[in-house]
Amino acid sequence: MCLIVFAYQYHPEYRLILAANRDESYQRATSPAQFWPQTPDMLAGRDNEAGGTWLGISRRNRFAAVTNFREGGQQAAELSRGLLTTDFLTSSLSAPAFANQLSSQATRYSGYNLLLADDKQLLYCSNRSSTVQQIKPGIHALSNHRLDTPWPKSEHVRQEMDELLSSGEVTAKQLIKCMQRRTPFPDEQLPSTGVGIELERTLSPPFITTAVYGTRSTSIFLWKHDGSVTFVEQSYLPDGRKGEIRRYRW
Template sequence: MCLLLFAYHCHPNYPLLMLANRDEFYQRPAEPAGPWPGTRMVAGRDLEAGGTWAGIASGRVAAVTNIREPDIPSPPDALSRGDIPRDFLQGQASPLAFAEALERDRYRGFNALLFHLGASDELVCAGNRHQPFRFAPGVHGISNGTPDAPWPKVERGRAALAELLNGMPADLRESNFVDRALALLRDQRPAPPEALPYTGVGPALESALSPIFVRIERGDFPGSIAAETPGPYGTRASTIVAVHSNGTTQLWEQTYREGRPAGQLRQFTLSAE
């Protein structure tokens, strides 16, 4: 994932609402969200490394973003960051216990959002550029930097999600929530140059990566980077998750190809166990 927006205890019936965009090279093979055989997990699948970027199990939610740090080398025999949400969703550990048990030094930079519906409805951010911590109730955002870093897409997304939740009815449906959330996630406005973060990729690429919804043709990459890229890059999937206090967990996913919807909106519901 490259953008996570989430509302934690901001709705009377839904302790967690999450909106997310996955940005990736178009040619990297992946399967859209669906049930994983032998599990009660619903998630997309990265066919190159075998993990996932976001998914649900009954009362459990997990998603991961990478940290953009091009000058930091990968650790030896690095593990796939997509294993983190997969392993959390397939397990039973609490979010904090899972986060503390991760071999954090074996991954490239990451943030992982981990939620379990229970007595405390624990929402934790794991990572290897900070210590695990619990989120306070509120509207939060994570992109490819530190959690809640004021990147333009994070600030714009948080404000839009807060506005979306204002006056939201008791029961969320496609017409009153999902359609509007997808529209939020399709915002292609770049940030002004003075607001761009500095991550070491250069101002042209920082600008191209700054919208909530990303689309970059190979020729749009700076010359020094274009030769090393496998092709066009952009938002491949938008994921929306809603966890009801009764344990019902829902996921919607819209996939994209070169900026256009690829297939119908997919929807999955898991009942409380």
């Protein structure tokens, strides 16, 4: 998962409105969003290589999503970051308790950003930061640096969501459209994360398409104040065309 934009406690009808693009190698084995047989209250896609997920929800009023923290020259870590999300979704710990216990395990993972929600709060934590942040009401964006870092892609999708929420009715189709820009941003606007300017340019738009790596899905999560949920996952083919779409409601 490489880009998440969300409105938290910002809309009169919804507790959380979220759209997220997952960027990954086209060769990495993946299963689409579904309820997992071994944990039937958890809805998430699955990374079939490492066994975790980039984003998921639970019927027990829990949500989690992870992005990588982009750094040049990273070494392989002991554990996959996708296990952070599944571990929380299947845990009985509150979001703060789960986040606080991660501090003793931070070095077992490559750099990560993690969003955690239970029925009381939404939190952000990272093993590149020493604090756990309680999210304030508003529109936020998370890419491959700290929450609300003003990278061009993050600012673009935040503006797209702001305009959408100001226009009236919120739908999954409109939210998916917010995540579709494929044009790179000008070099002078790009961050310097140690990967070189060519890769910075390639990774700069919200929707990425290359020969071997790109945006593989957009996930939409609508969580109303009354507890009802809509979850939509739009998958994409390697050439960027839309593939299967899955919808869940309860």
